[in-house]
Amino acid sequence: MGNVENPVAGSAAEAVRETMDGFQLVIDALKLNGIDTIFGLPGIPITDLTRRAQAAGIRMLSFRHEQNAGYAASIAGFLTQKPGICLTVSAPGFLNGLNALAHATVNCFPMILISGSSEREIVDLQQGDYEEMDQLAIAKPVAKAAYRVLRADDIGVGIARAIRAAVSGRPGGVYLDLPAKLFAQSMDAEAGRRSLIKVVDPAPRQIPAPEAVTRALDLLKSAKKPLIILGKGAAYAQADAEIKQLVEKTGIPYLPMSMAKGLLPDTHEQCASAARSYVLPEADVVMLIGARLNWLLSHGKGKTWGGKSGKDWGGQKFIQIDISPQEADSNVRIDAPVVGDIGSCVQALLAGMSAGWSRPGNDWLGSVAERKSKNVEKMTETLAKNPSPMNFHSALNVVRDIVKANPDAVFVNEGANALDFTRSIVDIYKPRKRIDVGTWGIMGIGMGYCVAAAAVTRGQVIAIEGDSAFGFSGMEMETICRYNLPVCVVVMNNNGVYKGTDVNPTGGADVAPTVFVKGARYDKLAEAFGGVGAHATTPAELRKAMEEAIRSRRPTLINAVIDETAGTESGRITSLNPTAKKK
């Protein structure tokens, strides 16, 4: 704590004056607000901040690239409802972290990117300072809020505002700019302590209006073929028991969006995932809980929803539960918006449902069940096959068993085919146990998410990675080994992006743009850092390696060799791909 300075001349009564510098104020402000972990990368001007944070008992996790630290912070925010903190150096470090800040905002995850910056007076006159950049201006368009602190006695306010902005209302990414000079400023320690703010009720409950709840219930009652869609906002809200109760009390079939899988176990009898393409066009009233009608839900219209063509409305009426009052009507008309936090909204709906609530008719439930069992049967057949070489299905059949046996493990997933097949094949059993590419379908979240999930839960993490996807953050395998985290990474190695079979049409020496080194041994990367590497060419080898990784809790990278012809272009979103359409 603070350093001791010489007595101020003339004030004999005050023998020694204890002071506090900017570094200390930042650390104390974070600790005061329950921040126990920082994801970052040291360098001028924040090296001492990383050292002193560690000395002060904050877990300081250092990464090899700021983007991965940023993704880690963003998902720590999702998992804990506390803002994940990413700490970077100025200009280039800041820009590396910026991608994750934008990602946090787009995905509604609470995160604070704290970056050191250069001298204001030089930056603003563009006189060419070390790593000169007007970072605040650049962060603003992608952040939910952005602040700069210039005076040590404002650090408390700056951090309090950043925390509130990140977690209140619709969560998002917040940028906090801390110029180098701030850290060196010192102030009287007592005044410094008094300047800090412990944020009271950072994410206040937002109770829905009673008439909005009644409107929603009336619409739901009128439905013949109702459907509930759970999104990652519902997973974030940590209202797991209430959501389960609502789903079960209504008896309505539900679809979990990718990161809402496990909110109720995917094996739940009301889960309609295996009948998705049937329930979306057939449903008449759809209740969205923490899910946006963005591209992932075909904007609520078009053929997916039973519309005649691309932009046609399918005729569904929508109830939308969301904390953002601006979300409704973003794509199609929302007949019953319910604005509030999901916990409060679901409680209000439950309270408003009379004891004699009637479940949907057997026509609807029966036909959903029928589709479901047909599709499940088909999938079971496919999964039982054991082709050589191993394909996505035979490998994922193993992963499915391993996850079933380890339902508490956090499951990380990215890639194209490696994502789409995994999402539909691997069941998730508990809330917030599946984290993936999110709203942007971004590649690169993998190893950052693994580090954060292991740090937050202190438990096992399993990652299924496309070989391309893995490459975006692969160097963090060193980070995983350095901190000895119980992470088992499986690289689904099909020699490239989507497939490994493209050829260069010119016959030239360069391989096609989607193709990587054939037969690469990703497992060696783990070995380079003292972790465990395994090479799996059959489902049996994959099973053995995964079981051993989980038993030993050692950092493990399994190179799962997948038939390079097995994937499809862009996985399941081929339709968004202009060249694929031409073909």
Ligand code: ADP
């Ligand atoms: P998905 O991709 O799973 O469909 P989205 O990210 O599109 O989910 O939607 C999440 C929605 O959840 C956002 O519109 C966000 O405003 C909302 N949300 C996040 N947290 C809460 C909360 N605590 N209460 C209510 N709504 C929330």
Ligand code: TPW
């Ligand atoms: C930041 C575009 C979408 S999916 C993908 C890329 C490059 C990789 C697919 O190959 P992978 O999976 O991972 O080997 P598989 O099983 O199909 O072979 N840059 C960013 N984000 C995205 N989404 C892309 C590029 C993309």
Ligand code: MG
């Ligand atoms: Mg691949």
